[in-house]
Amino acid sequence: MADTANVEIDDKLLKKRLDKALFKNRSRAFLLVLPLLLFLLVAFIGPILYFLSHGFIDKTFAALMPQTTEALSEWDAVSDPTEEMFAAVVADMVVARKNKTIGRVATRVNRDKPGTRSLFTSSARKAAKLEAPFSESLPAVKKDWNDIEVWQAMKTASRQYTLGYYAAALDMKVNADGSFERQDEKRRIHMTLLLRTMQISFLVTVFCLALGYPVAYLLATLPARTSNLLLILVLLPFWTSILVRTTAWIAMLQAQGVVNDLLVFFGMTPDDARFSLIYNKTGTLIAMTHILLPFMVLPLYSVMKGIPPSYVRAAKSLGANNWTAFWRVYAPQTIPGIGAGALLVFIVAIGYYITPALVGGQDGTMISNIIDDHMRKSLNWNLAAALGGVLMVIVMVLYYVYDRIVGIDNMKLG
Numbered sequence: 001m002a003d004t005a006n007v008e009i010d011d012k013l014l015k016k017r018l019d020k021a022l023f024k025n026r027s028r029a030f031l032l033v034l035p036l037l038l039f040l041l042v043a044f045i046g047p048i049l050y051f052l053s054h055g056f057i058d059k060t061f062a063a064l065m066p067q068t069t070e071a072l073s074e075w076d077a078v079s080d081p082t083e084e085m086f087a088a089v090v091a092d093m094v095v096a097r098k099n100k101t102i103g104r105v106a107t108r109v110n111r112d113k114p115g116t117r118s119l120f121t122s123s124a125r126k127a128a129k130l131e132a133p134f135s136e137s138l139p140a141v142k143k144d145w146n147d148i149e150v151w152q153a154m155k156t157a158s159r160q161y162t163l164g165y166y167a168a169a170l171d172m173k174v175n176a177d178g179s180f181e182r183q184d185e186k187r188r189i190h191m192t193l194l195l196r197t198m199q200i201s202f203l204v205t206v207f208c209l210a211l212g213y214p215v216a217y218l219l220a221t222l223p224a225r226t227s228n229l230l231l232i233l234v235l236l237p238f239w240t241s242i243l244v245r246t247t248a249w250i251a252m253l254q255a256q257g258v259v260n261d262l263l264v265f266f267g268m269t270p271d272d273a274r275f276s277l278i279y280n281k282t283g284t285l286i287a288m289t290h291i292l293l294p295f296m297v298l299p300l301y302s303v304m305k306g307i308p309p310s311y312v313r314a315a316k317s318l319g320a321n322n323w324t325a326f327w328r329v330y331a332p333q334t335i336p337g338i339g340a341g342a343l344l345v346f347i348v349a350i351g352y353y354i355t356p357a358l359v360g361g362q363d364g365t366m367i368s369n370i371i372d373d374h375m376r377k378s379l380n381w382n383l384a385a386a387l388g389g390v391l392m393v394i395v396m397v398l399y400y401v402y403d404r405i406v407g408i409d410n411m412k413l414g
Contacts, residue, residue: 055385061158081151083132085151090130116144119150204292245287278359282364295344
């Protein structure tokens with residue numbers, strides 16, 4: 001009995017020591033990666049979450065026009081504006097002009113009702129001189145103050161938390177009563193660009209697969225010395241700036257460029273009817289396929305390299321011809337590489353910016369170019385964040401669909 005008790009005590013002590021050793025090892029490993037985790041949190045995850053939050057948070061109007069926001073909160077957005085609402089607008093415009101923030105207020109309301117920017121800036125210059133009743137003196141400055149749609153736009157802008165920007169990203173708008181409706185036909189541009197972005201990304205992925213699969217197969221079946229030499233050629237574009245590669249395609253694809261000169265030389269087109277290969281969707285597809293092709297070749301090559309040649313030889317010895325052996329035995333084993341390459345190319349392509357901006361023209365513009373335009377020119381960061389959020393949701397949905405159909409566990413990068 002004593003020996004049994006001693007054995008149990010020794011087992012417990014050993015278990016405690018093992019648990020303690022494992023805890024130390026895990027703590028040491030965690031401390032080693034902690035600087036990287038903090039860096040990713042501060043420099044990557046944090047900024048992304050902060051930027052995306054702007055897609056449904058906008059406190060500009062509420063912060064700069066507090067009295068108007070409070071007065072509009074009790075308005076039903078249907079009845080005529082009250083004297084209290086007019087007085088609140090005048091009081092806020094006086095303060096906003098003094099603080100030089102009336103331009104921001106005007107810009108915010110103008111997003112919901114185009115053409116109202118000048119209404120606010122011109123009225124603010126005379127607001128300090130207006131007298132009650134403001135429901136008469138303010139419209140005397142600008143008669144548009146009697147337009148109920150202006151007040152509805154202010155009520156919409158006064159909401160600090162709104163789905164308006166995400167609605168705008170989908171070519172819809174939020175009314176003052178909170179309902180949704182489609183934008184005017186002339187303002188429906190984002191869905192067209194989203195569909196074009198999806199189309200271009202899909203076509204680039206297909207082209208990369210069609211061109212990259214034979215290249216990867218050749219690299220995997222050649223002797224090691226030859227395949228390593230050719231692999232350097234595949235990796236060579238990574239050593240060149242993407243801007244340089246895109247600019248090179250401008251020289252290649254223009255009307256008097258190398259490609260058109262070759263087509264004329266071989267008689268495929270007359271000299272006075274050269275093909276339009278640039279500043280359109282065609283130029284975008286050609287340039288993006290070239291730039292993203294290595295992202296398809298490398299996953300395919302890494303998977304194909306691990307497929308034993310004996311499988312195909314065994315199939316042939318059992319009576320299969322070359323095509324049957326390839327299609328029934330070899331190709332199914334490359335599906336993990338196809339999935340990895342396709343997913344990688346598509347995700348990179350869907351957010352591409354430089355190449356469409358340089359060679360795309362109007363027909364090759366993608367949604368990333370509009371996001372950049374809102375970030376740098378119109379300064380509508382909220383709409384840019386909403387468009388970015390829509391892109392992120394699309395990628396996550398596609399990732400989920402891929403996982404359900406193919407399975408993420410079957411995807412291999414090497």
